[in-house]
Amino acid sequence: MELHDVWFVLIAVLWIGYFFLEGFDFGVGVLTKLLARNRPEKRVLINTIGPVWDGNEVWLLSAGGATFAAFPEWYATLFSGFYLPLLLILVCLIVRGVAFEYRAKRPEENWQRNWEHAIFWCSLIPAFLWGVAFANIVRGVKIDQNHEYVGTVLDLLNPYALLGGLVTLTLFTFHGAVFTALKTVGEIRERARRLALFVGLATAVLALVFLLWTQVENGDGQSLVALVVAVVALVAALAANQAGREGWSFAFSGVTIVAAVAMLFLTLFPNVMPSSLNDAWSLTVTNASSSPYTLKIMTWCAVIATPIVMLYQGWTYWVFRKRIGTQHIAADAAAGSAH
Structure with missing residues (x-):
């Protein structure tokens, strides 16, 4: 296997890790409107992801940096062609982070409510747009012979891509509901499990249509295996949720995300960004990659740094592993920060 193939796999792993981890905290952000009934419950939801949400975004930074250096x-083509949706995602991530920190800085009702609106919308919009972006990458976009995107923003809003956005939005919300049930106690835990059932069923329908569409258009034997794993894992997550086994349900919902994203990358390879105008103009792991020397240096850096980062992040999750509930929220701190 050539180094450019290795780095395609590594970038796929980084995106899988990002969607697995950031997926549930996007979902929790959406649930602050759908699940929480009062301010202490909103505080509980925010506190379930408070210690980890910023660490989850490290995977996005790593994926973007690795793409910049390796391909x-x-x-260049991705960030120029998808400039507006990626800019909107970036703005949402910035505002979302500020909202977590600033929500509790003042006691006024309007102040806190406005930041809660920001958390909701800045979780929902990226959850949807990431699906739109990746669906377009797999489907192919208008790239000319100079490897430049020549389409418009409206070209990205096609039925396949919009369906992909709905899949990631519902899948992340389901993942977040299962995570909430795993991390909370009391009535909010039970409501999270009930909501997870309905969101999970909607996710199953949308995901099955999207993945079958992807398989028919671009799939092979390997992607078919990933499709089957994703579907079976989602069914298992729903069954475990109904049985009250939140840990298993979260694990299976995570496997669903891993398998679904892996399927997209399997259908994409050896392309990294297909051209819908002419197959010969597509960006591939060969014509889009950096020099072998650059890839070699990157590989050594990854071998040294990656285990350290993963150990630290794993330790963070272990430290903050306990469940929380409204009884843990002080009456005079119902609007507390995400820490």
Whole structure:
């Protein structure tokens, strides 16, 4: 296997890790409107992800940095062609982080409510747009012979991509509901499990249609295996949720995300960004990659740094592993920060 193939796999792993981890905290952000009934419950939801949400975003930074260094042509075409949706995602991530920190800085009702609106919308919009973006990458976009995107923003809003956005939105919300049930106690835990059932069923329908569409258009034997794993894992997550086994349900919902994203990358390879105008103009792991020397240096850096980052993040999750509920929220701190 050539180094550019290795780095395609590593970038896929980074995106899988990002969607697995950031997926549930996007979902929890959406649930602050759908599940929480009062301010202490909103505080509980925010506190379930408070210690980890910023660490989860490290995976996005790593994926973007790795793409820039390993496949500069891919990075340039992607960020120029998808400039507006990616800018909107970036703005949402910034505002969302500020909202977590600033929500509790003042006691006024309007102040806190406005930041809660920001958390909701800045979780929902990226959860939807990431699906739109990746669906377009797999489907192919208008790239000319100079490897430049020549389409418009409206070209990205096609039925396949919009369906992909709905899949990631509902899947992340389901993942977040299961995570909430795993991390909370009391009535909010029970409501999270009930909501997870309904969201999970909607996710199953949308995901099955989207993944079958992807398989028919671009799939092979390997992607078919990933599709089957994703479907079976989602069914298992729903069954475990109904049985009250939140740990297993969260694990299976995570496997669903892993398998679904892996399927997208399997259908994409060896392309990194197909051209819908002419197959010969597509960006591939070969014509979009950096020099072998650059990839070699990157590989050594990854071998050294990756285990350290993963150990630290794993330790963070272990430290903050206990369940919480409204009884843990002080009456005079119902609007507390995300820590």
